[in-house]
Amino acid sequence: MAGAGIHPYHHQQWPPAAAPPPPTAAPAAAPPAPPVHHPPLPAPTYDEVRTIFITGLPEDVKERELQNLLRWLPGYEASQVNYKGEKPMGFALFSSAQLAIAAKDALQDMIFDAETKSVLHTEMAKKNLFVKRGMVADSNAYDQSKRPRTGGDYTHTGYTTPSPFHPPPAPVWGPHGYMAPTSPYDPYGGYPVAPVPMPAPAPVPAPSSYVPVQNIKDNPPCNTLFIGNLGENINEEELRGLFSAQPGFKQMKILRQERHTVCFIEFEDVNSATNVHHSLQGAVIPSSGSVGMRIQYSKNPFGKRKDNNHPIASPGANGAPQALTYQ
DNA sequence: AGCACA
Known part of the structure; x- marks a missing residue:
């Protein structure tokens, strides 16, 4: 829902079929004889x-x-x-x-x-x-x-997107x-x-707008994105709807904190993550208010352990148990 | 600037 701000440009038909302006202002070089009251259109x-x-x-x-x-x-x-x-x-x-x-x-x-x-x-x-x-x-x-x-x-009728x-x-x-x-x-x-009579408020979730995002310190590219600056009233459904529609989406985890809600999104590969990193940077969705989300690569990507400093039978590169070889 | 879970 909340399709009001959604902009289904994928479906757009450029010249809208709607027929708003009455053809009052005839552009012909006619003498201004008839006392037509001027339409809102600037003659x-x-x-x-x-x-x-x-x-x-x-x-x-x-x-x-x-x-x-x-x-x-x-x-x-x-x-x-x-x-x-x-x-x-x-x-x-x-x-x-x-x-x-x-x-x-x-x-x-x-x-x-x-x-x-x-x-x-x-x-x-x-x-x-x-x-x-x-x-x-x-x-x-x-x-x-x-x-x-x-x-x-x-x-005039008959015009369709060529x-x-x-x-x-x-x-x-x-x-x-x-x-x-x-x-x-x-x-x-x-x-x-x-107002274009948007036929079907396409269920394709799209940001309602974008806002510039700057001064991002980022981490090395990985398959997981960290999303911050979501606003205090962020709606999880909305977030999920947006991200789960992105190609390569695997899973997402929302973390509610004191004031800051953040979320993590895993993608199938770094590439998908990178695409979204770029395409949704600064995206604004209705429940985020007017702030644009900040997207960074996660410090701790999904599927990678954070700090395994305890060497559980640390295998060699080929998987051979190195532990046996020390003297 | 806010980075968890396996």
Whole structure:
């Protein structure tokens, strides 16, 4: 339960089928004759800046990379990378200023490439991106360029996600990296689309958000994770639900202490542990309040004895009882 | 920062 904050991005269908905005603001260049009362939607004035400026791209960024990222954002129309100068500069045009702002916020501080530590910085552009005719539509495959340029209008029927591709499913965390909550961007957050009628609150447990975690002193990688900073009211069911769904999960032990509840999770191998170490670092689940869990490798992994200083017939490397050989 | 159980 508590599915309110869960974000089943695995099932997402990008353009929601919901049909929120009444097509009131007809973008046609019609004279403003009829006294239509203005809808909450900002009537798009066509000289408004609806382009965002993106820096922080790695130097080897490809136009296509940026496009493949941006195409998931509502209202995306076109983008371009200028390579002149030291750093590449990206521009992306959206169908309205509002959608551009939403996209700007969605991309702000997102980790574009963890390897090169590229973190995006976005701001509104000074002026709109000029889309050369043919440039966009011809050389690119994304369907959006064909739809009636009034972006944000997903109300027309027949649009289904063109491919099984979906945005990066799991957030990747750098050692101290912070990435926007849940998925690199939250496609629904702050967007003028109606509350998506989430069909099935997918039982896939997922954190409701993430919070940066820093200054972690860690232990050598092993098959067991130590989870701390869980908050005082942590719900064990919730914890278990989350971790037991992780690939390679074997068992978990929750330890309630005075103020700090901690838990240990054993995985089948170090690899599975490592994946979770990264993917859930800083994860926030509803009962943990607003704190992000801290994940470290355990000091004492499952299956390894802590301190066996009493040599019970200490076997040799091959198992031969060495005890017999001493003189 | 809080690391137990076999």
